[in-house]
Amino acid sequence: MFDDPKSAEIAARYEARAASDAALMRELGPAGFARRDEFLLPVGEDVGRFLHALILARRPARILELGTSYGYSTLYLADAARAVGAQVVTMELADYKQAHAREQLAEAGLADVVDFRLGDAVAMLAADPGPWDFVLLDIWKELYLPCFDAFYPKLSEEAVIASDNMIEPAMARPEVRLYREAVRAKADMQTALLPIGSGIEISVKWSAGNAKL
Numbered sequence: 001m002f003d004d005p006k007s008a009e010i011a012a013r014y015e016a017r018a019a020s021d022a023a024l025m026r027e028l029g030p031a032g033f034a035r036r037d038e039f040l041l042p043v044g045e046d047v048g049r050f051l052h053a054l055i056l057a058r059r060p061a062r063i064l065e066l067g068t069s070y071g072y073s074t075l076y077l078a079d080a081a082r083a084v085g086a087q088v089v090t091m092e093l094a095d096y097k098q099a100h101a102r103e104q105l106a107e108a109g110l111a112d113v114v115d116f117r118l119g120d121a122v123a124m125l126a127a128d129p130g131p132w133d134f135v136l137l138d139i140w141k142e143l144y145l146p147c148f149d150a151f152y153p154k155l156s157e158e159a160v161i162a163s164d165n166m167i168e169p170a171m172a173r174p175e176v177r178l179y180r181e182a183v184r185a186k187a188d189m190q191t192a193l194l195p196i197g198s199g200i201e202i203s204v205k206w207s208a209g210n211a212k213l
């Protein structure tokens, strides 16, 4: 599936860590939430493959990732980005997570495709003029709405937003609902919820009359 065998090798390593993280999280139960920064919290392989295919089909020029974490999803985005000549801008607050992601992506030979940005995503979004052609929204859930408000004016026509965790975990539902309502309130956004992984919502910016442009 990956465009490059090196990406597949790194992905296999991430899957092994995801499996051991999942086992530890099951063992910890609700107490695991306090230790969430130790875990990859990945979108998962099904969603990764779906995002990869979507990028190949949509051929965006500028991809935005909100929530790099340790780089699992960045690998899928960057492998597809390189195949279509795109660039990925990925934002993360935790320096040690970003450092790990940088190492993995460099080992995959994808360092040139990814612009790693460290800091608060909402502030960094305000500083970037855009445009954004493809967005993966997978930051802490209370930031979905402030992030959407910050990047929405900078979406290109026909931009795609993929937002994760729209179904699970249940505790995130009140926060993701605020995001969902904000997207549905926009006349130029078309949205569908897909039950893959933890629930991915795909929203496409499409203004009335766009087909005639």
Ligand SMILES: C[S@@+](CC[C@H](N)C(=O)[O-])C[C@H]1O[C@@H](n2cnc3c(N)ncnc32)[C@H](O)[C@@H]1O
Pocket (backbone or CB within 6 Å): 040, 041, 042, 043, 044, 066, 067, 068, 069, 070, 071, 072, 073, 074, 091, 092, 093, 094, 097, 119, 120, 121, 122, 138, 139, 140, 143
């Ligand atoms: C669910 S994880 C991302 C998982 C990643 N997309 C993947 O699939 O591998 C969410 C990430 O958002 C980061 N984050 C939380 N608040 C942030 C903020 N204000 N700015 C940037 N990143 C933030 C967290 O540190 C965490 O690593």
